[in-house]
Amino acid sequence: MNEKKTIKxxxxxxxxxxxxxxxxxxxxxxxxxxxxxxxxxxxxxxxQNNNDKVSFTREVSYGxxxxxxxxxxxxxxxxxxxxxxxxxSNMYYSFKKYSNKVQYYFKATLRDFKFIFMIGFGYFVLFLxxxxxxxxxx
Numbered sequence: 001m002n003e004k005k006t007i008k009x010x011x012x013x014x015x016x017x018x019x020x021x022x023x024x025x026x027x028x029x030x031x032x033x034x035x036x037x038x039x040x041x042x043x044x045x046x047x048q049n050n051n052d053k054v055s056f057t058r059e060v061s062y063g064x065x066x067x068x069x070x071x072x073x074x075x076x077x078x079x080x081x082x083x084x085x086x087x088x089s090n091m092y093y094s095f096k097k098y099s100n101k102v103q104y105y106f107k108a109t110l111r112d113f114k115f116i117f118m119i120g121f122g123y124f125v126l127f128l129x130x131x132x133x134x135x136x137x138x
Contacts, residue, residue, distance in 0.1 A: 016124060016127045017124060019123075020120045020121070020123035020124040020127060021116065021117070021120040022120075023119075023120065023123050024115075024116045024117065024118075024119040024120030024121075024122075024123060025109070025116050025120075027119050028109050028112055028115050028116050028119060029105060029106075029109045031073075031074050031075070032073055032074070032105045032108045032109050032112070033105060034074045035071050035072055035073040035074060035105075035108060036071070036072045037069065037070065037071055037095075037101070037104075038069075038070045038072075039066045039068065039069050039070065039083065039086075039088075039091050040066070040067055040068045040070070040083075041060055041064040041065065041066055041067060041088055042064060042065045042066070042067045042083075043067070060088055061088065062087065062088050062089040062092075063087055063088070063089065064087065064088045065083060065085075065086070065087055065088075066083030066084075066086040066087060066088060066090070066091060067082075067083045068080055068081065068082065068083055069081045069082075069083055069084075069086070069104070071104050071108055073108050073111075073112060075112050075115055077108065077111055077112055079104070079107065079108055079111060081104060081107070
């Protein structure tokens with residue numbers, strides 16, 4: 001009366017799921033490289049012009065410390081990081097090195113984890129379609 005139903009999943013399908021998730025991770029990590037970096041230097045004293053009015057323009061020294069680094073990902077995620085030991089001059093020269101940016105790309109990838117699953121699921125659907133259907137062009 002109470003028959004147990006068995007669901008069989010082949011090892012090929014399990015391997016495909018893992019492979020598709022890894023491909024999703026690689027894809028999201030690659031897309032994160034198209035994000036936009038910006039920064040904010042440490043606040044300085046408010047400058048005033050000759051008429052004792054607040055000036056809305058200011059000069060920023062290349063030696064000023066960076067207080068925050070921002071990364072806006074292509075997925076719309078806005079991340080804020082500590083400026084660390086970076087100075088404004090570093091943002092123009094040494095920050096452009098990939099080795100300085102890669103840690104931010106990793107953090108952004110982890111923050112956008114839901115897209116890893118979405119893209120991985122898309123790859124898995126493509127895998128299922130390619131395995132279960134044969135397309136023939138004549």
